Amino acid sequence: MMTKKEVLKDFSNDELAASLVFKAKQSKSAKKKDAQAILKLKKTKMSDSTEMNEILSALLRFRFKIEDYLNNVEFDQSLTFSACLKEYIQLIQKKQKEFASDINMQQTELSQIINKHRKPPHGFEVRLAIHSNGTIPAKYWCKIIDKENEFELLNDPKVWDTESKNVLRKLTINE
């Protein structure tokens, strides 16, 4: 293992900054001063923020929420395909009619998809990904649908009942 002294000697400042952050000790008053300086700068930055930045930021947060949901095994009723689609349209600050026109779809068809009265057409996930300029990838939309389908299928007693009748002989496995 290299010592801090060796590291500082062996690498240029650019190489160090691109690879390391050294631990720094700070007094309480210095911490307070820094916090004030950061807050002041933050206020300036926030007043400069554009509407486009705000939309992008909201979309990224939405993407992170989906990522965390997809990494979790539990199904979440508030993150169905239709709920996510509705949230996406809200986040980009568009009316359903306007969004339908963006993606070359009749507003009625879009509304039926959002209200779960119709399945999305083949390739719709890709269309959505293209619309978001890749911010929400197509595979995320696919996985959201898969997760929902899996939950609905596995929790539908009618399916289990019907399919049980279709199995005329099943394996007998002794434990």
Next chain:
Amino acid sequence: MTVYKLMLEGSSEILGAMSIDFIGPESRVHIDLLATSRSNIGLNKKYSGIAGCLIAYACRQAMVRYAEPCVSLIPKTTLKSNYMNEFGMLEAGKCVCLFEDGMIELILKHEV
């Protein structure tokens, strides 16, 4: 303090590690320490962008938690301008920090 390590998928090799503090009242994630493995520093490095990926992940964590997020670190004085150039950080007191626009840029660059 929370520690994250960056590893290659399917490998046990640690490429880098970072320790961060969540400072809730300030909506800030502070990078306390960050290290890249020896073989990935300098001219002959195997992989580049390890620190960038880790900082971008700190940005992701900040955006998930806070409405008006900030990511900060305290640089060695001689390295301050290097962090600003490398990661688009801004100077605030002894810290350098990223706000939402800079964080988004870093997240998209490193596909975190």
